[in-house]
Amino acid sequence: MNHILISGFEPFGGERVNPSAEVARTLNGTDVRGVRLRAVVLPVDWHTGPQRLLAELGQAGPRALLMLGQSARSTALTLERVAVNLRSGVDAAGCEANDVAVVEGGPAAYFSTLPLGDLMRALREQASPATLSSSAGLYLCNAVFYAAMHFLEQRDLAIPAGFVHLPLLPEQALAKDPPPASMSLDDQARGVLALAAILAG
Numbered sequence: 001m002n003h004i005l006i007s008g009f010e011p012f013g014g015e016r017v018n019p020s021a022e023v024a025r026t027l028n029g030t031d032v033r034g035v036r037l038r039a040v041v042l043p044v045d046w047h048t049g050p051q052r053l054l055a056e057l058g059q060a061g062p063r064a065l066l067m068l069g070q071s072a073r074s075t076a077l078t079l080e081r082v083a084v085n086l087r088s089g090v091d092a093a094g095c096e097a098n099d100v101a102v103v104e105g106g107p108a109a110y111f112s113t114l115p116l117g118d119l120m121r122a123l124r125e126q127a128s129p130a131t132l133s134s135s136a137g138l139y140l141c142n143a144v145f146y147a148a149m150h151f152l153e154q155r156d157l158a159i160p161a162g163f164v165h166l167p168l169l170p171e172q173a174l175a176k177d178p179p180p181a182s183m184s185l186d187d188q189a190r191g192v193l194a195l196a197a198i199l200a201g
Ligand code: PCA
Pocket: 009, 012, 018, 020, 044, 068, 069, 070, 071, 136, 137, 138, 139, 140, 141, 142
């Protein structure tokens, strides 16, 4: 129970890296206030993405769950408030979902159970740019977020859990014209480590 699970995603959409996988791997094995950080990197796949995270969650119950994903639209660390029971888009395996439920018969939405105010304050105190968002989209990030919250709710596991979208890395942004906002891996990892420190108590 004395670990925090941090999930990231494999690269997708023609990218060679995904900041969420890089941050998760960078922090894997780090001890924060006596709590070990453990990383899992998920495929961008409607079926195996959520499945892999739930297997990990069920196997070794963490004390908190911090899910990470890339968003080219994020200009800073973006703390998501809500996961919705809807998914749309083509995954990395070419499988298309068209406005279907993440969990058939599940509630419309789940709120993040992370202490968002405390987390935002901690990031501000160490000068890590961050913002709150009310939509994690309808793609894999939202689906994994929703599936995890549903799993925890069904099993009465009251651990803090939620999702954070990360901006692109500078090397990804540089390949686009005009380049979108980006943040270095060091800055992203420092921000996520600050979140983990709060969750470690
Ligand atoms: N970002 C995508 C899925 C994987 C990732 O890193 C998303 O925002 O849904």
